[in-house]
Amino acid sequence: MLPLLRASPFPKPLLRRPNCRTFSYHPSSSQKKTVGGITTPDSNLRSRRSPRGGGPVKIVEKCRDLGINSGGFYRPGYKDGAKLRLYMMCLGKNWDPESRLYEDYRQIDGAKAPEIPEFFRKLVDRAIRASHDFLRQDYKDVNIEDEVPNMSPDICIVNFYNNSGKLGLHQDRDESKKSLHKGLPVISFSLGDSAEFLYGVERDADNAEKVVLESGDVLMFGGISRLIYHGVSCIHPNTAPKRLIEETKLRPGRLNLTFRQY
Numbered sequence: 001m002l003p004l005l006r007a008s009p010f011p012k013p014l015l016r017r018p019n020c021r022t023f024s025y026h027p028s029s030s031q032k033k034t035v036g037g038i039t040t041p042d043s044n045l046r047s048r049r050s051p052r053g054g055g056p057v058k059i060v061e062k063c064r065d066l067g068i069n070s071g072g073f074y075r076p077g078y079k080d081g082a083k084l085r086l087y088m089m090c091l092g093k094n095w096d097p098e099s100r101l102y103e104d105y106r107q108i109d110g111a112k113a114p115e116i117p118e119f120f121r122k123l124v125d126r127a128i129r130a131s132h133d134f135l136r137q138d139y140k141d142v143n144i145e146d147e148v149p150n151m152s153p154d155i156c157i158v159n160f161y162n163n164s165g166k167l168g169l170h171q172d173r174d175e176s177k178k179s180l181h182k183g184l185p186v187i188s189f190s191l192g193d194s195a196e197f198l199y200g201v202e203r204d205a206d207n208a209e210k211v212v213l214e215s216g217d218v219l220m221f222g223g224i225s226r227l228i229y230h231g232v233s234c235i236h237p238n239t240a241p242k243r244l245i246e247e248t249k250l251r252p253g254r255l256n257l258t259f260r261q262y
């Protein structure tokens with residue numbers, strides 16, 4: 001257990017202990033490292049049995065199909081005219097950055113949020129199981145259900161960042177009180193170019209921890225880390241796997257899917 005966080009800004013029981021465990025796991029490089037606060041287990045996103053099978057290609061293609069249809073990608077903004085530095089599409093329920101509410105129909109054009117594809121849900125399920133296996137193996141003293149509680153996503157926010165995309169430090173706290181109190185995890189899939197992901201217990205980019213999320217990484221923050229501040233400080237251009245680009249023609253940038261249970 002790493003005593004990373006000295007003081008907790010979060011109300012109990014959302015952060016029950018004044019410290020926080022996080023680690024990342026990259027079996028592809030046989031390297032395990034402890035980074036503090038968040039879990040990035042291996043996902044099934046990096047391996048594909050057949051060229052057009054599951055995994056990253058299928059996710060990118062599905063996001064593209066959904067993204068060009070009703071309820072698809074748009075550039076979200078605020079009433080004062082400021083825009084987020086990304087394109088967004090919500091599945092399951094629409095999240096509005098101005099009101100911070102989840103709604104069936106989005107404000108900008110009245111479009112209904114498309115359903116979350118079943119195979120996305122299966123990938124989330126597999127990622128949770130992979131994180132449990134990892135915890136069981138390497139962190140024998142922890143209660144797995146406290147660390148990464150099981151969840152069934154009914155919201156998926158899909159963001160596309162071009163090379164100048166970014167997202168300021170924020171907390172994901174617009175889900176139901178029940179979901180937040182249970183610490184149901186936010187589960188994030190990264191595809192395409194790598195990104196610098198910042199996180200910390202305070203909204204302080206200068207002192208935030210940093211981890212580079214590569215294509216195929218799954219990152220989770222649940223349990224005591226559920227309300228961690230997080231954001232994307234920059235995209236690393238031309239870092240996407242060549243094969244993914246060739247097979248999907250994904251434009252330069254990064255696709256990120258975050259799953260939550262309302």
Ligand SMILES: O=C(O)CCC(=O)C(=O)O
Pocket residue numbers: 157159167172188197230231232256258
């Ligand atoms: O793109 C990412 O990795 C983070 C996305 C995020 O923070 C969010 O959708 O709330």
